[in-house]
Amino acid sequence: MDIRPLSDSYAVSPQIAPEDVPAIAAAGYTTVICNRPDAENPPDLAADRLRAAVEAAGMTFLDNPFDAMTLSRPHVDAQAAAMAGAAGPVLAYCASGNRSSVVWALAQAGRQPADALIGAGARHGYRLEGLRPQIEALAAERG
Template sequence: MDIRALSDNYAVSPQIEPHDIPLVKEAGFTTVICNRPDAEVPVELHAIAMRTAIEAAGLRFVENPVSPGAMTLDNVATQRDAMAAADGPVLAYCASGNRSSIVWSLVKAPDMALDEILAATTRAGYDHSGLRAQFEAFASQSD
């Protein structure tokens, strides 16, 4: 597993599999957000299968599929709500962790300095400097 922390209570990862769930729990995560649409993965990794395995381990599961290049305001709201409702650290996954880090950035944009957001995603291996204008626009619309 390749877990990359963006903050003390939020990390991203490429696709996880059912055999990874004990490690996710052991790492202290209490909520897992799936940002990957079912159309991208085999049936055994569809959200319903992952929900069943994750909830069986005593963790909370949130399905919030983000299609590449087609993130919506609903995606941002769902991610924000899931993060706010979490009773511990959150792990969000998609194909590479990139979409999960972008949606986190949009959630944080209204309340966190953009340079801090970009520094966090860069430390995690995601260069979102090209998205600065979109993050700024989203933050200004959220005021």
């Protein structure tokens, strides 16, 4: 497990496994968000299996899967709502952490400067610069 914090309250990770859940709970995360479609995973890493482990550890689990072709505003809004409603830090995972960083940056548009969002991803090797127009458009929309 490789947790990569993008902010004090949100981190991303490549795919997690049920055996990682105790360490995630011990690290203080209260919510785990799955951004990876089950079709990409073997059955032992399906969202339902992770949900059971996460909830058994006393954390909240949200299944918000998408890929580059299906990412939409409802995914961004669901991620933002989960972050806003979390009782503490959030860990989101996908195959590499990239999707979870993209949806975070879009959800945070207007709440943080675009440069800060892009820079947070860049510290962990995520290239979010191409999202700048979308981040700025969402920031303008949110006023």
